[in-house]
Amino acid sequence: MLNKFGILCLLLILAIIFASAINLNTGFLSLSFHDFFFESSNSQIAEIRINRVLVMLLAGISIPTSGFLMQEYFQNPLAGPDVLGITSISSLTVAFYIFFSQSILLPEFLQNSFLSLSAIAGSLILMLVLLSASNKFQDKSYLIIFGFLVSAFAGAIVSLLQFYAENQSLKNYILWSFGANNMVTRNQIYILLILVSAGLFFCFKTIKPLIGNSLGTSYAQSLGVNMNTLKMLIIVSSSLLSASVTAFLGPILFIGIVVPHFCRLIYNPSKLWQQWILNMFLGMVMMLFFSIIAEKSQIPINVISSVFGIPVILMMLLRQSKV
Template identity: 80%
Template structure:
């Protein structure tokens, strides 16, 4: 482990710590230290802020990891859960659940479970479809085009559902799609944590085979890499990580593309273990910064991530075109 990598990790860790402290002190009311640890009149607000930080940390770990896995597997720097349509299909699955479950009374735990299951199911189905057709495309950049088409179709179906939806279910979906991190409860965070943990375990198991896969299919097979098992690990990990965050926070766009891109710029892109760690640290830092901006401006998280991400992706496209 190089000194440069240690320094980068230390800087990012300190940035995460600073952003966490600023988040705890960002809001309409000023809180005191005891509000976070003792029962006071403002303890509920303190709990909301802690929940906000926890969910942003989990999102910062999950979405960049999902994008990192797909970019390394497809060998395409534009691959990501939103560009390939996974986020859109997960959002469509949630839309179906919200609109068609309106009027059905369920306990909060079951409501949250079905919400996450619908999102993850949609993400898994699309990932299976992407990986099944990936061998038919000689140029894997066609998968990006396919992802755009799937996103457009999912968006059209969601618009159709919104047109015929009841007022309250439409309102629920719009609030969800804004990516309101303040609305995520502690029980939802527990569910999200378990899903993220499973996704990270699958990611851990896939890093070593990915190193072999990056050297070419023939070389990977000569090293004993099970390519089918690798494909399943990528499906499970990237879908769980991106779709679980989408279920509770709405579609947080473009972070899964730009964070891996920045990590490759600041450190050796061939060292995948270190790249994964940097993706998680930088992802947490960026999401906490977005949370501060959202609280200060009252702009939804997904709008902030789009404003930040779209120019970066355009620059990436222009740089690739020059090459």
């Protein structure tokens, strides 16, 4: 007989299959089963829809996992790759790459690789700064304020680049920032899959130490947890997961905060292994449904995630203020 965790996983898997099927059948044209598995006049459209589903699944795994790691490490439910500025710095480094690489002729696969590497490099640099600052701040909530300042600075620089950018560069950056999931190619998905797999591998290494960390630094050290190693694992994992998705889909905001919050509401928050799995499943469901809404409404997916996420975070703040 399934326990509560097993039932939740089963329901979420069924929701993933259901949402994937709706995604594959959402668009201007109605496709048949034959179009997805055999050569036909609509095979190219079918491939675009399959790519859309695959990239949403990877994004649904990556962003909530990154937020889950940050929240557990900082012991703050409002921590996340976007609130702490990781996404903003990734966007800034991608903007530098887009605006200053137009005159350089590179093969498409190299352009995609450098785009991803620029986002990862920016997030790694910021994470190193954040973790260094965490040793100086007695109250880790100050890091959120620090992250907002970094986000504001990155936004100002991006605005300055947009002001002086050429028309084509500006158009490319705006299209990227909208989170155009239909524009991700199969080669880009392969690159994203490699980066996400690497990030999940490092995440797997952090769960057990994070269980000790949740009981306090002193207690974790008494259990043999190497806090410096844990920091480095958090840096690498969170940066790979959040920056890789940012590179190809643009900044998908607030999902890294909202999904872990919902998972803690529906299951025991102290069981981190189960929480991690639930974050990935619920993240995939949420991103797939956002993709459906984006296709039907033609609204950019990062706008949809913000419209959904902002009220949820506001309710979280109001709920905490009453405790």
